[in-house]
Amino acid sequence: MSAMTATRPRARLFGPLGVAAALALSGCSAVAAAEGEAIRIGLIASQTGPGSQLGIGEVRGAELAVEQINADGGVNGQRLELITADDQSNPSQAVLQARKMLGRVDAFVGPSTSGPCKAIGPLAESAQVVNYCLSPGLKPEPGGWQWSASVATHDLTSRLVDYWKSQGITRIGLLTQTDSSGAEGAESTKAAIDAVDGMELAGEATFSPDAVSVTAQLQQIARHEPQALVVWATGAGAGVAFKGMGQVGLDVPVATTDGNLTYAFVDRVQNFLPDPLLIPATRDFWDPAEYPNDEVREIEANYHDAYVAAHGEQPDFGPGVAYDGVHLVAEALERAEGDAAQARAELEKITDFDGVVGTYNFSREDHRGLAEKDVAIVQATKDGFEFIGGVE
Amino acid sequence: MSDYLQSILGGLADGCVYALIALGMSVIYSISRIISLAQGGFVVLAALCAVSLQSGLGISPLATLPIMVVIFSVGMIGVAQIVIQPAAKRATPERLLLVTVGMLQAVGGLLLIGWGNLPYTMPAFTGDAPVKVAGLSLPTQYFWLAGALAVSVLGLWLLLTKTDIGLAMRATASNPGAAALQGIRVDRMRLIAFGLAGAMAALAGTTIVPITFLQFTTVTPYAVAGFIAAVVGGLGSNMGAVTGGLLLGLLQGVFGRYWNADLAQLTAIALLVAVLVIRPQGIFGTPERVRR
Amino acid sequence: MSPLLTVRGLSRSFGGVAAVQSVDLEVEQGTIRAVIGPNGAGKTTLLDLVTGFTKPDMGTVDFDGHQLVGRSPRDLPSLGLMRTFQSARLVPSLTVRENVMLGAYRFTRARFLSDALRLPRTRREERELRSRADELIGFLDLTRFADSRATDLPAGAQRLVEVARGLAGAPKLLLLDEPAAGLDDSETRELADVLHAVREGGVTMVLIEHNMSLVLAISDQVTVMDAGKVIADDVPSTVREDAAVRKAYLGVAS
Ligand SMILES: Nc1ncnc2c1ncn2[C@@H]1O[C@H](COP(=O)(O)OP(=O)(O)OP(=O)(O)O)[C@@H](O)[C@H]1O
Numbered sequence: 040m041s042a043m044t045a046t047r048p049r050a051r052l053f054g055p056l057g058v059a060a061a062l063a064l065s066g067c068s069a070v071a072a073a074e075g076e077a078i079r080i081g082l083i084a085s086q087t088g089p090g091s092q093l094g095i096g097e098v099r100g101a102e103l104a105v106e107q108i109n110a111d112g113g114v115n116g117q118r119l120e121l122i123t124a125d126d127q128s129n130p131s132q133a134v135l136q137a138r139k140m141l142g143r144v145d146a147f148v149g150p151s152t153s154g155p156c157k158a159i160g161p162l163a164e165s166a167q168v169v170n171y172c173l174s175p176g177l178k179p180e181p182g183g184w185q186w187s188a189s190v191a192t193h194d195l196t197s198r199l200v201d202y203w204k205s206q207g208i209t210r211i212g213l214l215t216q217t218d219s220s221g222a223e224g225a226e227s228t229k230a231a232i233d234a235v236d237g238m239e240l241a242g243e244a245t246f247s248p249d250a251v252s253v254t255a256q257l258q259q260i261a262r263h264e265p266q267a268l269v270v271w272a273t274g275a276g277a278g279v280a281f282k283g284m285g286q287v288g289l290d291v292p293v294a295t296t297d298g299n300l301t302y303a304f305v306d307r308v309q310n311f312l313p314d315p316l317l318i319p320a321t322r323d324f325w326d327p328a329e330y331p332n333d334e335v336r337e338i339e340a341n342y343h344d345a346y347v348a349a350h351g352e353q354p355d356f357g358p359g360v361a362y363d364g365v366h367l368v369a370e371a372l373e374r375a376e377g378d379a380a381q382a383r384a385e386l387e388k389i390t391d392f393d394g395v396v397g398t399y400n401f402s403r404e405d406h407r408g409l410a411e412k413d414v415a416i417v418q419a420t421k422d423g424f425e426f427i428g429g430v431e
Numbered sequence: 432m433s434d435y436l437q438s439i440l441g442g443l444a445d446g447c448v449y450a451l452i453a454l455g456m457s458v459i460y461s462i463s464r465i466i467s468l469a470q471g472g473f474v475v476l477a478a479l480c481a482v483s484l485q486s487g488l489g490i491s492p493l494a495t496l497p498i499m500v501v502i503f504s505v506g507m508i509g510v511a512q513i514v515i516q517p518a519a520k521r522a523t524p525e526r527l528l529l530v531t532v533g534m535l536q537a538v539g540g541l542l543l544i545g546w547g548n549l550p551y552t553m554p555a556f557t558g559d560a561p562v563k564v565a566g567l568s569l570p571t572q573y574f575w576l577a578g579a580l581a582v583s584v585l586g587l588w589l590l591l592t593k594t595d596i597g598l599a600m601r602a603t604a605s606n607p608g609a610a611a612l613q614g615i616r617v618d619r620m621r622l623i624a625f626g627l628a629g630a631m632a633a634l635a636g637t638t639i640v641p642i643t644f645l646q647f648t649t650v651t652p653y654a655v656a657g658f659i660a661a662v663v664g665g666l667g668s669n670m671g672a673v674t675g676g677l678l679l680g681l682l683q684g685v686f687g688r689y690w691n692a693d694l695a696q697l698t699a700i701a702l703l704v705a706v707l708v709i710r711p712q713g714i715f716g717t718p719e720r721v722r723r
Numbered sequence: 724m725s726p727l728l729t730v731r732g733l734s735r736s737f738g739g740v741a742a743v744q745s746v747d748l749e750v751e752q753g754t755i756r757a758v759i760g761p762n763g764a765g766k767t768t769l770l771d772l773v774t775g776f777t778k779p780d781m782g783t784v785d786f787d788g789h790q791l792v793g794r795s796p797r798d799l800p801s802l803g804l805m806r807t808f809q810s811a812r813l814v815p816s817l818t819v820r821e822n823v824m825l826g827a828y829r830f831t832r833a834r835f836l837s838d839a840l841r842l843p844r845t846r847r848e849e850r851e852l853r854s855r856a857d858e859l860i861g862f863l864d865l866t867r868f869a870d871s872r873a874t875d876l877p878a879g880a881q882r883l884v885e886v887a888r889g890l891a892g893a894p895k896l897l898l899l900d901e902p903a904a905g906l907d908d909s910e911t912r913e914l915a916d917v918l919h920a921v922r923e924g925g926v927t928m929v930l931i932e933h934n935m936s937l938v939l940a941i942s943d944q945v946t947v948m949d950a951g952k953v954i955a956d957d958v959p960s961t962v963r964e965d966a967a968v969r970k971a972y973l974g975v976a977s
């Protein structure tokens with residue numbers, strides 16, 4: 040056992056490493072040996088800054104997973120340890136924190152948003168450490184060292200369009216904020232509409248995140264008489280759009296991004312909630328009655344109950360992805376018998392893995408593992424999120 | 432046609448906010464030669480304070496207006512006295528710009544800590560039902576917003592041209608040394624300018640927040656829009672600040688009908704910056720101000 | 724009765740140049756004291772030392788019971804001391820009227836809030852200030868310039884605006900640095916009348932001047948400076964005959 044812990048980090052250290060990484064590591068090797076026989080996951084999350092709403096929940100979710108794994112005997116009998124760092128929602132901080140952790144950790148989970156995820160990609164690649172990024176915005180390379188959490192935007196919009204079709208809605212308006220997530224939402228929504236027979240785009244407009252009002256854009260869309268509206272925007276932008284709908288009297292069902300799947304957000308906009316406001320959501324937001332089997336039911340209950348017991352509130356978007364991320368990475372490290380360099384190959388072999396967000400099927404080509412089947416439609420109400428339907 | 436007008440009105444609503452921010456910057460600049468980018472941050476801070484006051488203490492939205500105006504003018508005088516004046520004694524104008532950028536960031540950080548990464552709004556001063564005029568739907572808050580701008584412009588004009596403090600302020604703006612020789616307390620005039628800018632930030636923030644949602648991320652775009660408006664109008668010219676702000680909002684609104692919002696914003700800014708190529712001193716600026 | 728202004732042992736050197744050397748000077752209440760001397764004699768430096776623009780190396784300045792050395796120039800209007808400059812320092816973007824009004828700024832009682840609210844008192848004060856400024860502008864025959872930008876005026880007229888501005892401050896003592904420079908003969912005679920009237924109104928004055936006829940016409944006492952020192956101090960008629968003065972002025976038109 041002790042021989043294994045000694046060789047584990049070394050194998051990477053003197054492998055095909057970048058100079059920068061080697062420099063960063065040289066100071067750490069003594070520490071790594073002294074820290075003994077735990078398996079370590081480095082969690083980089085945005086605990087401060089604009090991403091903090093995600094990051095704080097992610098730390099909670101990851102801690103919960105580590106607790107439960109250790110209670111079940113750890114990873115191959117070794118204790119699982121979580122080392123957390125704050126990237127302050129900033130890509131360069133993420134790289135700095137990742138550098139500091141290199142050599143001490145067997146895998147990375149995080150960061151919280153796509154910018155920092157992209158920034159630490161090269162580091163994970165050169166050091167050959169698995170990186171399970173918690174942002175759905177990352178598009179991982181097949182066979183690379185990075186993974187991406189949750190479902191892709193096109194799976195969300197595709198499920199949404201299918202759902203509306205089943206409701207007899209065919210004309211869909213599209214209002215998006217001009218940031219990277221808004222642009223991706225617009226593209227995915229249009230692709231989903233194109234892919235389904237009989238659906239058509241009815242009006243399209245964009246607005247900048249600092250717009251005071253979007254009533255003009257909404258009126259432009261309203262002229263095309265949409266039966267439903269997609270508002271791909273988060274935070275203030277989404278609020279401005281919902282408020283504007285009331286002002287121009289556009290009263291149709293609205294769907295928005297899963298970025299708004301937070302209780303705090305719904306609470307802020309509760310007086311302006313469209314009727315209904317739909318959100319394509321992963322399994323951790325579904326009604327327990329919709330879970331596919333008892334096994335999943337137990338996994339979800341385990342997660343939700345423990346989270347509520349610890350924090351006194353239901354988990355929203357952040358905790359679930361981190362909880363699954365830690366479980367997946369720990370499973371891969373277990374199968375690799377603690378050899379971090381083997382963890383990528385083992386993670387790629389994981390299939391039919393029930394997490395709280397969905398059931399994962401990884402392969403060399405698919406470093407996300409979730410698909411449209413893991414998405415259903417929930418409705419945001421003043422009291423939280425209510426399952427609406429759309430499960431196959 | 433009516434929704435063409437609606438775009439113009441929406442743009443002008445944005446423009447009113449930009450104009451108020453630019454006006455605050457202009458007042459501060461003309462008297463102390465400091466470009467206060469933090470002005471954009473104070474607008475959002477005032478807005479969220481008003482929201483908290485309204486929801487926390489149950490005060491009517493309209494009543495938060497005078498309260499915020501008082502708090503922010505006094506607060507800005509404090510900030511100027513504690514942070515800006517001491518820095519101004521030592522730092523060059525470029526360094527001072529960094530100080531105000533730092534303050535802008537600090538305000539953003541404060542907003543994030545105090546209010547989180549969440550959007551805030553509050554009910555309109557006089558009801559949420561819009562007024563329908565000739566097929567246009569006008570939120571009553573638009574009138575308050577236009578009123579806030581009009582009151583600021585008119586009040587400032589009266590103060591500067593019809594009172595002796597105003598005369599002393601203009602003298603300070605023109606030549607602080609010569610003004611001081613007449614017994615004018617130049618430092619005090621500068622504090623008054625900051626106080627006025629604080630009042631304008633409060634007016635802008637409190638009147639805009641009922642129409643929209645604001646959160647900490649709005650801080651920087653407001654600062655940038657206000658700054659562009661002030662520069663294009665002619666730094667230090669109050670008329671210019673208002674014209675620049677309204678023009679920027681208007682162009683954004685009109686272009687936004689045809690193009691992606693980002694492109695519209697970029698084009699509006701590019702068009703205004705092009706003005707500076709022809710008139711480096713800005714629309715209403717005097718060349719003398721540029722040289723100094 | 725003690726003099727309104729008493730200067731004792733005032734000295735200041737710039738590098739090797741002793742611009743002012745232990746100068747003593749007394750100005751009695753209600754009189755006009757002229758200070759004459761060739762270029763570079765130290766007249767302006769003397770005024771600068773009295774008004775705090777330049778710090779003395781030595782000496783004291785007593786004005787109306789206040790020690791002036793160490794005070795800032797901006798404190799002087801409120802003590803009742805106003806001055807004009809050899810090259811006028813008017814506020815560039817203000818009109819002549821506004822510049823003159825600034826001279827009376829210290830009298831405005833109104834505070835910011837009442838100004839902002841345009842309370843009746845503010846408005847009355849503002850009206851009084853304006854009419855007083857217009858009166859002084861008329862007095863100095865500047866009415867046709869009242870609404871022009873002060874710094875657009877010829878240099879001579881600008882100095883007259885400074886005289887009006889100084890008077891607006893209702894000073895006890897008015898220090899004038901070559902107010903007649905650049906004026907033609909008839910304008911100079913008018914200025915003499917004005918200063919005469921001002922003295923009748925009880926204002927004490929120190930007048931730096933090269934124009935000997937103006938000096939002889941209106942001053943009560945004349946101080947003659949040369950190379951930083953006082954070389955004569957007497958009534959005008961005596962000074963005119965003084966040999967040392969004639970020597971100092973050799974080569975200078977007079
Ligand atoms: N700030 C200064 N630095 C150096 N030298 C100075 C300064 N001010 C005055 N001087 C010198 O002191 C001397 C007296 O100058 P001052 O201006 O007082 O003369 P003045 O009598 O007013 O002359 P004028 O009739 O030309 O106005 C001159 O030699 C002058 O060069």
Ligand SMILES: [Mg+2]
Nearest residue numbers: 766767768809
């Ligand atoms: Mg001189």
